[in-house]
Amino acid sequence: MLDLAPPACPVPLPPANRTVFFVSDGTGITAETLGHSVLSQFELRFKQVRLPFVDTLDKAYDATRRINEVAETDGKAPIVFSTLVKADLSAVIRQSKAMHMDLFQTFVEPLEQELGVKSTHTIGRSHNTADSEEYKNRIEAINFSLAHDDGQSNKNLASADVILVGVSRSGKTPTSLYLAMQYGIKAANYPLIPEDFERDKLPSGLVNFKKKIFGLTIAAERLSEVRNERRPGSKYAAIENCRYEINEAEKMMRREGIRWMSSTAKSIEEIAATILQEIKPDTR
Template sequence: MTGTCPVAFFLSDSTGITAETLGNTLITQFPEQDFERHTVPFIITVERARQVAARIDAVAAAGRMPVVFSTVVDPVIRDVLAGSQGFFVDLFGTHLPQLEAALHARANLRPGRAHGLVDATRYQSRMAAVEYAMEHDDGQSVRALERADLILIAPSRCGKTPTTMYLALQHGIRVANFPLVDEDFERRALPAPVAPHTGKCFGLTSQPLRLSQVRQERRPATVYASLAQCSWELRNAEELYALNSIPHVNSASMSVEEISATILERMELDEADHEQAGRIR
């Protein structure tokens, strides 16, 4: 990308995930600005910091506006980066002194704690949830469904799998997902393995045109992807949800993060509760 668009740098002494997430959250509030984005992880030496600062200065010298989002915790490295010609947004340093004052404690300023193996139990809980999700994706397995925290059901291509994996990886929630197919709609009943666990079910729907477009990418010019078939499936899915008092959401215009947050709230799922349950088992 070239031109005069601003350039966003996400700088970190670890993976850069936190800097990206927080920085992107801020710049999305300026939709008229077409940002070029660069993530620079593992800035753990002064020399590396100087190289990154020079890169930022080069962008500024070219007449473009560098906006720098940093989660670097080492004050020496942070000062080098802050001395660049970019507009520096210190996502950690700005707030740590305030938090230290409130807690009457000193931050230990160790890099990588947000996404490192700081809490082994929490990490293992998430990995177990991911393994569970992979085994139970798209109705592949009905083993140990009683251990599921959540069962997602929906017609094909409504977003079950990405939502399942996001909930597992980000929140440690054990999720199984099942497709709703013609046979279920004709019987006006949930898939047999799911029926005993209705209280754990959450449904996804979509918009017929959107679903048809998604399916056309997978199987173009088929009945499966036709607008008529998509409309019929979505209509019947909503009837099944109503018949079984299953909460649901239309995923057509929602990100996986928004879908997941909606599910967590409406199903009253809490990551800490499930980590504790995992320790007890």
């Protein structure tokens, strides 16, 4: 289990006195992902409210009431990101006193025109879409990544899509799990430990799989900080030891021709997307 570097410390944001609602007839994950992405372009802090599973007229009226109450309290129109596939539910929500960002209205209708077919207006399709094969693969990948976390097992490495290596706490575990969960990638991970540096060799289980190994490295200062949180004042966390391990790990990866990147100040999402691009650029 490893930490990742948080991004560079930002200045606290001023409050916007605005409430943002994520309204959906499903989980609300699409509305929220979209909303966060758009809002991240403004240096303001928003109060956020999730309203998932709004899938009946009654719930839509309830949601509308909540939005209107907040509009009153805030004295400013809330911002509503919505993904409602049913026209009648969407119509109810749009009556509320808010600024509306309606994903389906905006994108689905033009796409119907372009494709020359009607959309299905089916609730809850985002996450189990297309084929259950894809979903099964994700679950299998999560199980695989858990079973192959932190060098636990050499079994079935042949069926791994990628094997992450790096010193302890360089970010391998969360990245492996994210790759599995988001993309259905079977990601094993192996720590590079002082014994490997003394032998000056990759862990023996890995030598046959060099093509799918991907390395993570991290700035020594950041690594020391992260390790100190777990084992304060230990040799393991000391800056000299961190420098030594990172140096040895990078030397080894360079010599073995292993692709690698730094996880310092990168989010799991960024690390995962970069790795994916290296190992498997296109989906299906």
